[in-house]
Amino acid sequence: MLNYVWMFLMIVGIAVSVVSGRTEEIMDTIIESANNAVTFSIGLIGVVALWCGVIKILEDAGAVEWLSKKLKPVVTRIFPSTKNNPKAQNAIVTNITANFLGLGNGATPSGIEAVAEMKENVRDVCLFLVINSAGIQLIPSTVIAIRAELGAANPTDIILPTWIVSVISLIAAVAIYAVCSSFCRDRRHTK
Amino acid sequence: MIYIMPLFILIVIIVGFAKNVPCFDSFVKGAQEGVSTIVKLVPSLIGLIVAVGVFRNSGIMDIVISKTMPILEKIGMDSEVLPLMLIRPVSGSASLATLRDIVSSSGPDSLTARTACVMMGSTETIFYTMAVYTEKAKIRKLPGVLTAALAANIISAISACIICQFI
Structure with a gap:
């Protein structure tokens, strides 16, 4: 494309x-x-590499595992089909954590695995992708790097608005998806 | 907000120290990955930044923006960020090039630039994500995902415009 x-x-x-x-x-x-x-x-390179380095310390300290453990109950509730599938749950939480910390390419393998594990349940796969589309990130490091490079007075001043808009777009995506999928289901039933 | 980055780094190093992580070694390893990510991106960025520049300076962009301005302003959107909204779901590097174009042409601290930055940070290259994540599982039909993601993109563009005026 x-x-x-x-x-x-x-x-x-x-x-x-x-x-x-x-x-x-x-x-x-x-x-x-x-x-x-x-x-x-x-x-x-400067800001992006700095950030990747800092996140690596966090990774090596076991932050991904820690966050994963915390997120697991939430995941079971959002994706009920994974209740007896720890592999799928692990992949989902690793993916969400990696995206949250801005690991970028680190999120892709777990994303692929999560979808492969959930493929029997299309609703859960769709919801997973919809949640992914909001791109919730703790620190939007690439954007900060761009702002720093182009001479912004305070490159980090977009962090708070980015959080707010991320949450709005997550809620919007899930809500629109819920409306869409129930509409599709209704149509199928009436046929 | 100025405190977020330094505080975060401080916490990370303390956590690393508490967990017996060789902090500097880990940092260097991570930074290396960061450097190679950007270096790998350079060729595509050259191609895309040239394409975005050519498109903008050909004059056609002004026509598109002036035509869409009345409609977009009605829903509270800045028409300068329209190109980013269109390209964002398709490609990460192309939206990086577009974002650079917007930020440098309207000034990094302008409302337009900040709106564009917030949009970039709060959306995802959904076409890429969908294609790559579902390839192995060979799922072809994903009802509703694209509609939801694209609609959410528009909503995030509008809310970015509104929220950036206040924060």
Whole structure:
């Protein structure tokens, strides 16, 4: 999909600028953007690496296991089909914890495993993905890195609003999903 | 809010110390992963930042934004953040490039930039997540997930616009 997005942006962008006589400007933009991209990415390394390092200490201290244990009763309630499936529960809590701490790629393997373990129950798989889509994160480190790199006065000032909006979007996602799925079920029953 | 990061780091180090973790070694190992994540991202960011820049400076973006402005403003949304809302569910690196574009063009402390940052932090690349997580289990039908995720995206965009005005 990203292939199409990229081609679309490039083709439309260049074509429109040629038609509207901004060729020279677009030439500058291409060179400038390529250079900016490198400075920007390198600039992100500092904060992102710092954060990954701090989280690694937490990981090595056993935080993922600790949080997992705390989350387990909640998981049983939200995903009743996993009641007698400790493997699924482990995968779910590891995934949620990893996402919460912003481990990024660390969340993917447990996510795949959680879905594979729950595949008999489509409702639980769907709910799991819906919860995942809200992206609840303790510290949005990449965004902070971007703000720091581009010279914000206080790069961390978006933490509180991000928490609030994350919770809103989680509630909204689950509520909309509940409405959608009950609507689908009703339709199936009437058929 | 300024205290969150330093306090968090302090707590982490104390916890690490209490649990006998070789803190600095762990830190270096983690930081290494962070560095290689970003370095691996550089090529795609070059491609995407150029594409976003070309698209914006071609002039078509102004047309799209001026056309959608009246509609979006009615529901309380900033039309500058529209590109981020569209690209966010599709790709993480593309939304990173878009976010950079918004933040640098409108100034990092502007309301638009902060709204975009909050949106970025409170949503997920749901297309990617769905595709990768369900591949092994071979589940094809996921009724309602996409609708819910995309609708939640719009809601988070609107609430980010509102909340950033106050905090």
